[in-house]
Amino acid sequence: MMVTRLYTHPACLTHDMGAGHPESPARLTSILAALKAPEFAELDWAEAPPATFEQIMRAHPPAFIEGVLAAVPAAGLVALDADTILSPGSGVAALCAAGALTTAVDAVARGEIANAFCAVRPPGHHAEASIAMGFCIFNNVAIGARYVQRKYGVRRVLIVDWDYHHGNGTQEAFYQDGSVFYFSTHHYGAYPGTGSAEETGAGKGAGKILNVPLPPGASDAQIVEAFQTKLVPAARNFKPDFILISAGFDGMQNDLLGVFNITPAGFAAITRIVVELSKELCRGRIVSVLEGGYRLDGLAESVLAHVQVLREE
Ligand SMILES: [Zn+2]
Numbered sequence: 394m395m396v397t398r399l400y401t402h403p404a405c406l407t408h409d410m411g412a413g414h415p416e417s418p419a420r421l422t423s424i425l426a427a428l429k430a431p432e433f434a435e436l437d438w439a440e441a442p443p444a445t446f447e448q449i450m451r452a453h454p455p456a457f458i459e460g461v462l463a464a465v466p467a468a469g470l471v472a473l474d475a476d477t478i479l480s481p482g483s484g485v486a487a488l489c490a491a492g493a494l495t496t497a498v499d500a501v502a503r504g505e506i507a508n509a510f511c512a513v514r515p516p517g518h519h520a521e522a523s524i525a526m527g528f529c530i531f532n533n534v535a536i537g538a539r540y541v542q543r544k545y546g547v548r549r550v551l552i553v554d555w556d557y558h559h560g561n562g563t564q565e566a567f568y569q570d571g572s573v574f575y576f577s578t579h580h581y582g583a584y585p586g587t588g589s590a591e592e593t594g595a596g597k598g599a600g601k602i603l604n605v606p607l608p609p610g611a612s613d614a615q616i617v618e619a620f621q622t623k624l625v626p627a628a629r630n631f632k633p634d635f636i637l638i639s640a641g642f643d644g645m646q647n648d649l650l651g652v653f654n655i656t657p658a659g660f661a662a663i664t665r666i667v668v669e670l671s672k673e674l675c676r677g678r679i680v681s682v683l684e685g686g687y688r689l690d691g692l693a694e695s696v697l698a699h700v701q702v703l704r705e706e
Contacts, residue, residue, distance in 0.1 A: 397704035398436075399510055421514055421683075428696070448540055454523055462484050487515055510681045510682075510683075517529045527584060529562060534554075555644065557648065557651035559585065559588025568602060573601070574602075580611075639682060640696075642699075657695050661702050665702050668703065
């Protein structure tokens with residue numbers, strides 16, 4: 394029986410942007426503790442190796458990668474922008490977060506496992522090619538998409554991003570690409586300000602960006618409807634060979650940074666829609682990666698609901 398594998402790395406707990414920062418190591422601590430529950434005993438835990446420079450280079454120019462790694466302090470904190478901060482552990486954490494994607498892609502592409510969830514931080518979807526921002530250093534999901542295309546000759550990758558915030562970095566990476574379809578539900582008007590429904594891609598990428606803004610207070614029913622009426626037909630039309638999920642949980646009720654009302658049942662429902670699409674279109678091949686989610690007591694519960702559906706496959 395094929396299993397769901399959980400990728401993480403202890404270094405992801407050492408990236409610490411300072412007391413009171415919402416993107417805290419405690420987020421990951423709570424998720425990992427919850428996933429150790431007896432009912433998840435058959436989850437296959439694996440350590441994520443650091444990504445190689447060459448792998449990261451598919452989504453970021455060498456000068457940017459070198460600059461970020463050189464800026465990592467030996468002690469104290471260094472700010473890359475107002476809310477994206479490097480601590481001594483941040484370099485290895487960022488490398489392992491990206492490496493979780495590439496190694497998970499390997500395992501799924503080779504058919505070793507059914508699918509994977511990468512419980513890593515820093516998150517990635519705000520990171521643009523040469524800009525670390527919004528708590529994100531390297532764009533993990535963009536690196537994963539480029540990696541699966543290059544290493545396995547996969548032509549079409551679908552990225553599904555249900556973080557409360559728009560993944561400006563991921564959109565930027567593939568805006569004129571055409572081989573990667575980017576679907577995002579988010580609160581348009583919240584950080585970072587991008588993600589209107591009118592942003593649909595350009596050139597070869599025309600029509601390959603699908604932004605579905607949801608209103609404040611968006612419910613399970615509203616996000617499920619967006620997935621059923623927008624994502625499902627778009628995915629069937631695009632026919633992906635591989636699916637990546639930017640799994641942000643800051644759309645949950647009472648999140649510290651969001652004003653949506655998504656419950657664990659809602660995250661389970663949209664996961665199920667993506668899993669069904671993957672079975673119909675690409676032999677179930679899914680790699681999911683943690684993005685946001687900041688209310689500690691609700692985050693783990695939402696992640697469990699997501700992983701529970703992944704591992705039912
Ligand atoms: Zn977010």
